[in-house]
Amino acid sequence: MFVALVLLFSIFVLFLIYLNGKYNENYWKRRNIKFYPKNKVTGLFWEYVTKDKSFFENFRELYREYRNDIAVGFGAFLTPALYIVEPTNIQHVLSTDFNAFNHRGIDVNERDKLADNILFMKGNRWKLMRHAMTPLFTVSKLKSMYYIIDKSAADFVILLKNNPNLWETKTFDTISSFSSAAIGAAVFGLSTNSIFDSPFLDMAREAFKSTLITDLKFALANISTSLFETLDIAIFKDHEKFFIHAIKQVLREREKENKKKHDFADLCIQIQNAGIMIDKDTGLQLEPTDELLAAQAFFFFIAGVEPTASVIFSTLIELGQYPEYLERLHKEIDITFDKCNNKMSYEIIGEMKFLDMVFSETLRLHPPIGFLRRQCIQDSMLPVGNLKVEKGTRIFTPVYEIHHDEKYHPDPEVFNPERFSPENKHKISDTTYMPFGRGNRICAGMRYATLQTKAGIIHLLRHFTVKAIIKEGGIRYRKQPVQVRLDNVDIKFIPRTL
Numbered sequence: 001m002f003v004a005l006v007l008l009f010s011i012f013v014l015f016l017i018y019l020n021g022k023y024n025e026n027y028w029k030r031r032n033i034k035f036y037p038k039n040k041v042t043g044l045f046w047e048y049v050t051k052d053k054s055f056f057e058n059f060r061e062l063y064r065e066y067r068n069d070i071a072v073g074f075g076a077f078l079t080p081a082l083y084i085v086e087p088t089n090i091q092h093v094l095s096t097d098f099n100a101f102n103h104r105g106i107d108v109n110e111r112d113k114l115a116d117n118i119l120f121m122k123g124n125r126w127k128l129m130r131h132a133m134t135p136l137f138t139v140s141k142l143k144s145m146y147y148i149i150d151k152s153a154a155d156f157v158i159l160l161k162n163n164p165n166l167w168e169t170k171t172f173d174t175i176s177s178f179s180s181a182a183i184g185a186a187v188f189g190l191s192t193n194s195i196f197d198s199p200f201l202d203m204a205r206e207a208f209k210s211t212l213i214t215d216l217k218f219a220l221a222n223i224s225t226s227l228f229e230t231l232d233i234a235i236f237k238d239h240e241k242f243f244i245h246a247i248k249q250v251l252r253e254r255e256k257e258n259k260k261k262h263d264f265a266d267l268c269i270q271i272q273n274a275g276i277m278i279d280k281d282t283g284l285q286l287e288p289t290d291e292l293l294a295a296q297a298f299f300f301f302i303a304g305v306e307p308t309a310s311v312i313f314s315t316l317i318e319l320g321q322y323p324e325y326l327e328r329l330h331k332e333i334d335i336t337f338d339k340c341n342n343k344m345s346y347e348i349i350g351e352m353k354f355l356d357m358v359f360s361e362t363l364r365l366h367p368p369i370g371f372l373r374r375q376c377i378q379d380s381m382l383p384v385g386n387l388k389v390e391k392g393t394r395i396f397t398p399v400y401e402i403h404h405d406e407k408y409h410p411d412p413e414v415f416n417p418e419r420f421s422p423e424n425k426h427k428i429s430d431t432t433y434m435p436f437g438r439g440n441r442i443c444a445g446m447r448y449a450t451l452q453t454k455a456g457i458i459h460l461l462r463h464f465t466v467k468a469i470i471k472e473g474g475i476r477y478r479k480q481p482v483q484v485r486l487d488n489v490d491i492k493f494i495p496r497t498l
Contacts, residue, residue: 043075056370320468
């Protein structure tokens with residue numbers, strides 16, 4: 001009897017899955033949009049969970065097959081999912097009709113305290129928190145904290161010089177230790193005895209590490225919001241106790257010091273002293289508790305460690321394969337150090353044209369994230385194709401694929417910083433180059449990430465040259481839910497004689 005009941009239940013579940021798949025297929029066919037036939041319920045997320053490749057690579061295959069269409073629908077559970085490939089429609093979703101697409105599409109659960117940050121927040125609550133956090137990364141703030149970033153980079157070079165064993169193995173981990181130290185000191189006022197033995201660095205590495213559990217959470221969050229909420233899944237629960245406690249300590253110590261350092265802790269104290277945050281348009285109120293502010297700190301920290309390290313690593317990998325560009329950047333760095341008497345500043349970095357060209361081309365070739373995601377919160381119409389997008393539809397837009405499309409970037413697989421020379425960069429459209437996202441939800445820490453990355457590259461290449469180590473099988477990408485991170489490669493640091 002028990003076996004029969006299990007069999008009947010299994011048949012019932014499979015029948016529901018079949019119906020859901022047919023619904024997804026018919027939903028897009030009725031709108032004259034092609035439907036990706038593989039995995040009609042779980043879509044690309046089943047591929048991600050079961051195969052050893054980064055999630056954006058599934059979109060890359062989809063893009064190649066449907067690049068001449070305006071969009072393609074794919075499987076999701078009870079919610080339509082659409083992958084948009086046409087740049088004008090991408091612009092519409094990310095910027096033009098922001099009011100209809102201002103939600104990132106993942107609703108985190110209340111008990112997941114560290115996930116209550118501006119990455120996942122939505123609506124007026126997001127607007128209120130984003131506005132409160134904006135002063136942290138203004139030009140004046142970055143100027144005032146640059147000396148800390150610069151010192152972190154200089155200290156990192158000294159440590160690297162004193163440890164030759166770090167010169168050609170696991171150099172990504174070595175670089176990420178600099179990113180952790182820099183953002184920890186400059187933005188949060190955090191410090192440890194050794195940047196290579198930091199619990200904050202360990203936390204940043206673990207936060208988005210691909211494991212079976214994290215991959216399943218990521219897939220479920222994208223396939224079905226209702227199931228994600230029903231199961232009360234928390235993404236960052238494991239880091240909650242440590243990080244919230246650390247931020248509380250920083251805030252209490254800063255209150256006692258009563259000394260301005262122009263960093264995140266100062267901003268938090270200022271926000272808390274101002275009392276309840278109120279949205280003037282809706283009357284929405286938000287209490288700036290330690291936990292809420294720690295959630296913002298958590299997002300800025302993890303976004304400032306591995307993604308920033310990935311850009312530095314990718315830059316050095318490319319330069320290590322193109323000696324002519326490496327030599328040209330060495331010359332610009334050396335000349336700049338000589339001109340400024342070895343004292344770098346925010347303004348001086350901004351004047352380094354070839355560095356900016358190299359940085360921009362690296363972001364095109366290896367953007368920090370491979371795709372963007374939104375959810376429609378009110379019906380909208382995509383201009384190209386007059387496609388109606390209904391409320392609730394999940395939207396995915398390409399980043400990596402657009403950056404690697406020869407229609408927009410000739411010879412897209414070739415590292416060519418000249419694309420971003422003063423004479424050429426006007427040819428590159430904002431709709432086909434968006435390494436930090438696009439629209440009102442563009443990366444809040446974009447300026448800081450740019451400054452930290454450039455500072456790290458400058459100090460490293462002032463004292464070292466690099467050689468790319470491409471292992472057997474060639475360059476690949478590490479399995480990640482969102483990030484684009486090079487794998488099967490390494491860097492060899494070779495000391496320079498100045």
